[in-house]
Amino acid sequence: QVQLVQSGAEVRKPGASVKVSCKASGYSFITYGITWVRQAPGQGLEWMGWISTYNGNTKYAQKFQGRVSMTADTSTSTAYLELRSLRSDDTAIYYCARDDVAEDDWGLGTLVTVSS
């Protein structure tokens, strides 16, 4: 079955960077893109961007342009999200999801806490 296994919780200070991983299994990794969505405490879902695992093309939400990088390693079927210049309002759960017509399978999420 499809599984997306994300890396563990992270704590960072303001201004630092964080890199979250998402290891896929149970399907052909390069057939579907990966979407990243975040959710701040008690808030709704926020779409951050998408990466084609086939050719590495990316599409980012304007809000994160210049601060975010999404990459994919086809040799390990792992997608990565890097967010730089972290602020306290980046504290959130970060989800990866397999992208088909919609986000049809999700990882369990990675909590990133930004605090001094």
Place this chain on the structure above:
Amino acid sequence: DIQMTQSPSSLSASVGDRVTITCRASQSINNYLNWYQQKPGKAPKLLIYVASSLHSGVPSRFSGSGSGTDFTLTISSLQPEDFATYYCQQSFNIPRTFGQGTKVEIK
């Protein structure tokens, strides 16, 4: 960016009730509308894609309709496991924006 507005923001209902949640897009998105369910502490789950297609394994009491700017998610007979927050999402263009969510609570 396309704005997605859900109503109501929350509702109280009883087991067995018919529940309807609406989602309005700020511009036409054809039928590129998805619905997700999220329970506390859990990742979202896809229920409906392209407005009315039921995702694999989702009970048939869930249905979706609409096109253009106005969409509806209906739960025909609310079950105890359906108490959750529901989000719509447009996949017409980038960024794929979500509605603010509708929390379905026990009456």
